[in-house]
Amino acid sequence: MKKRIIGFALSAVLFALCLSAEAQQAKKVPVIGTLHFDSPSSVELSFEAFRQGLRQLGYVVGQNILIEYRYAEGKGDRLPELAAELVRLKVDVIVVAGGGATRAAKQATSTIPIVVATAGDLVGSGLVASLAQPGGNITGSTNVDSDFSAKRLEIVKEAFPKLSRVAVLTWEGSPGDQDELKETRAAAQRLKVRIQSLEVTDPS
Numbered sequence: 447m448k449k450r451i452i453g454f455a456l457s458a459v460l461f462a463l464c465l466s467a468e469a470q471q472a473k474k475v476p477v478i479g480t481l482h483f484d485s486p487s488s489v490e491l492s493f494e495a496f497r498q499g500l501r502q503l504g505y506v507v508g509q510n511i512l513i514e515y516r517y518a519e520g521k522g523d524r525l526p527e528l529a530a531e532l533v534r535l536k537v538d539v540i541v542v543a544g545g546g547a548t549r550a551a552k553q554a555t556s557t558i559p560i561v562v563a564t565a566g567d568l569v570g571s572g573l574v575a576s577l578a579q580p581g582g583n584i585t586g587s588t589n590v591d592s593d594f595s596a597k598r599l600e601i602v603k604e605a606f607p608k609l610s611r612v613a614v615l616t617w618e619g620s621p622g623d624q625d626e627l628k629e630t631r632a633a634a635q636r637l638k639v640r641i642q643s644l645e646v647t648d649p650s
Contacts (some may be wrong), residue, residue, distance in 0.1 A: 462523060477512045479537030481529055487517050489543070493561075496541075518547075520650075524597045525550035533558060542586075546567075548573050552584060562586025595626045596633035603637050611640045618647045 447482050482489055493515075497507055505511040514537055516528040529550040532540055540555070542548045543563045551560045552573060560567065560583055568588045574580035577588065608610055616623035627643055634641045 468537075475512050475539045475560060476539075477514060477535065479514045479516070479532035479535065479540040481516050481518075481525065481532060481540060481542045483518050483520065483522060483525065483544050483546055486515070486517050489517075522546050526553060529554035545571055545573070548584065552582070556583055557608055558583065559585075560584045562588070564588075567640055571626065595629035599633045599637060599639065603639060609639060611642060613642045613644055615644050615646065618645050 518524040533554045539559045540551045541561045542551050545566050568574045631641050
């Protein structure tokens with residue numbers, strides 16, 4: 447799954463770079479901007495896979511392509527500022543992960559292509575019009591976990607038939623988590639399972 451997501455992101459990034467022909471003519475080396483909610487250490491493996499994919503396609507960082515990294519270090523309120531930095535640098539494309547980073551990038555620019563490596567419900571959160579025709583300058587992949595919430599609970603109930611109560615851990619700042627909780631509660635009524643919701647305010 448991770449390989450497919452990275453492959454899709456690479457394809458979308460390269461397509462966006464090809465579309466920005468004027469930007470490439472103005473600069474000898476195209477620049478990819480990346481915006482992430484977490485710290486560098488938490489996503490280094492994903493970025494290394496991304497760089498490896500670029501190398502396999504003939505793009506070597508520091509030679510014929512550059513990457514500007516921006517990390518919010520777990521502080522969501524920093525995302526708009528970091529997105530604005532990337533726009534001021536006039537990067538050719540912005541790669542984001544997560545709904546918060548996507549929203550910050552969208553608010554920062556309506557012209558620079560934004561490629562979503564992975565995120566929650568982009569349609570439900572109003573970031574794109576639809577998956578078939580997202581419109582605007584956003585493309586990428588979405589991870590709509592709420593679709594699987596009922597199935598997860600069904601599998602747990604099958605494995606433990608006497609199950610009567612399930613704790614669900616959610617993060618306060620994640621709209622996707624709230625969607626999952628809603629779907630899980632709906633399935634719980636049918637399966638006669640009581641849901642105990644535990645909400646955290648800090649990922650640590």
